[in-house]
Amino acid sequence: MRPVGAELAPPAERADTVLVVVTGVSGGGRSTVARALENVGFYVVDNLPQALMLDMAELAFQAGGATRQTAMVLDVRSRAFSTDLAGAIRALKDRGYGPRVVFVDADDEVLIRRFESVRRSHPLQGEGRLADGIAVERGLLAEAREQADVIIDTSHLNVNQLRRRVEELFGDEDARRLRVTVLSFGFKYGLPPDADFVLDARFLPNPYWVPELRESTGRDEPVSRYVFDQDGAVSFVAEYARLIGATVPGFEREGKRYLTVAVGCTGGKHRSVAIGEELANQLRQAGLVANAQHRDLGRE
Template identity: 65%
Template sequence: MTPTDNNTQENRQNALELVIVTGISGGGRSTVARALENVGYYVIDNLPEALVGQAAALAAEGGPEVQRSAMVLDVRSLAFMTDLVGVIDELRSNGFRPTLVFVDADDDVIIRRYEKVRRAHPLQGDGALLDGITAERRLLEPAKESADMLFDTSLLNENQLRSRVEEAFLAPSTPGLQFTVMSFGFKYGIPRDADYLADVRFLPNPYWVPELREFTGQNPEVSKYVLSRPGAEDFVDSYSNLLLKTVPGFEREGKRYITVAIGCTGGKHRSVAITEELASRLNESGYPTTVQNRDAGRE
């Protein structure tokens, strides 16, 4: 192979937007796959782990319709019981830039989902449903620890998960780090898929201002109220600077997606206003940032 051929192959591999999806059975992998299809990915479901490298090579040589490819791996294939992290590392050593997505949920949520559809877990065997879930968690723990993006679906319905995935992958990815800034309400649970978590309940709550109560933090008057409280601007300045200072290190480690969660009591006013402002600062600094207001519509 000539140097020119090598360069051409490398360019094709770099151009390929490759997503590997795995996670706990019942966590929502199928929904993630459909969402990726909705934003233009060619999705291969239930792919044996041993064929990932070959499929990636074929996609790199293919036409525009497969330049955004996603592969869904799960325990239905016995070939999965090896070393997914090793497969990802091999892809990277061969010039590919895969994004590993892991889908998870609490055990009790997984159990309810299985009971609803009346199916056995693929690793359950003659044991209980929880035995299968526990065995799968043990197998997938290295992949979870190495994931670029983690979607915890414990508190998400199918439409919410689909929206989050579509927002994350709607536009072709850029080489640098990308942020997702998410507002949430502590009373609805902490988002466990966040890389950073901040509490803005130190700010006065617009809920107690009658003319602001019904609106969210996206409303200009609510935003103005929140950001004008003592400590609000200092917090946004300091937190955005902290995040930006971590970017070079994360990029050196190969991390491409960072999720920042901002919480208040109900996830409607303070956290939304701070989330919108923080995302604006990150975008202005040159880092593509999407906003997700998880709980803003619950009240």
């Protein structure tokens, strides 16, 4: 089925239409993602039934202009019309579109706190507990999570950090290039679930035990100098920059558009931050689109 009066165009022309499909768990931050996409020029359709995704794509293509960048936001309520997200994505690709699927996620404990803070029940909770509704939704969305091109875990992100992440992912004109996010973190706060590579910087001496550096961070020059004066630090970054650079052509051939390189130390304040900044800098010097983010900076 296609919109009345719409003429089929060659698939190559449809490929110029940028489609983003946003889904994920309730309370994960889909609304914030939608607003951020609007900020970078996307036409956003919220709560769209999956069965209407192809029709919406065709309307966006025919209208042209601003709608050539369209985001379709799906939540669990849209599954009342269709449960075949995989089929809907496949239909878009068969018609010549190249949709990018974004899945917004968060830890169960975080979701429960968010629902309790606004005194809302989960849409699938029924007569049970919040945890019951979250578990049911995760089961329904398991396939969508597996299909996602990028998973954004919002457990440790505030609204502004999430907005900046989306704007970095989709705000650049050359949105088809693979983007590398170098994400520093503290092992004591847990591994980032969306990491493609995990680097462990704990083999280096910890600046925390140097009194004059303890209150500084890896963004400060004295800490960075201390880290890179240690044996193995410079070669550690250089080797990983080379390794990541070597994988990029293959990832791009396979259609991957987002790569997350997680760099961890104990608390995510000193070593991982300094190395993350330098690694992102070397990747940019190699011609890649890369940025550094620091998940746990400020938590101590």
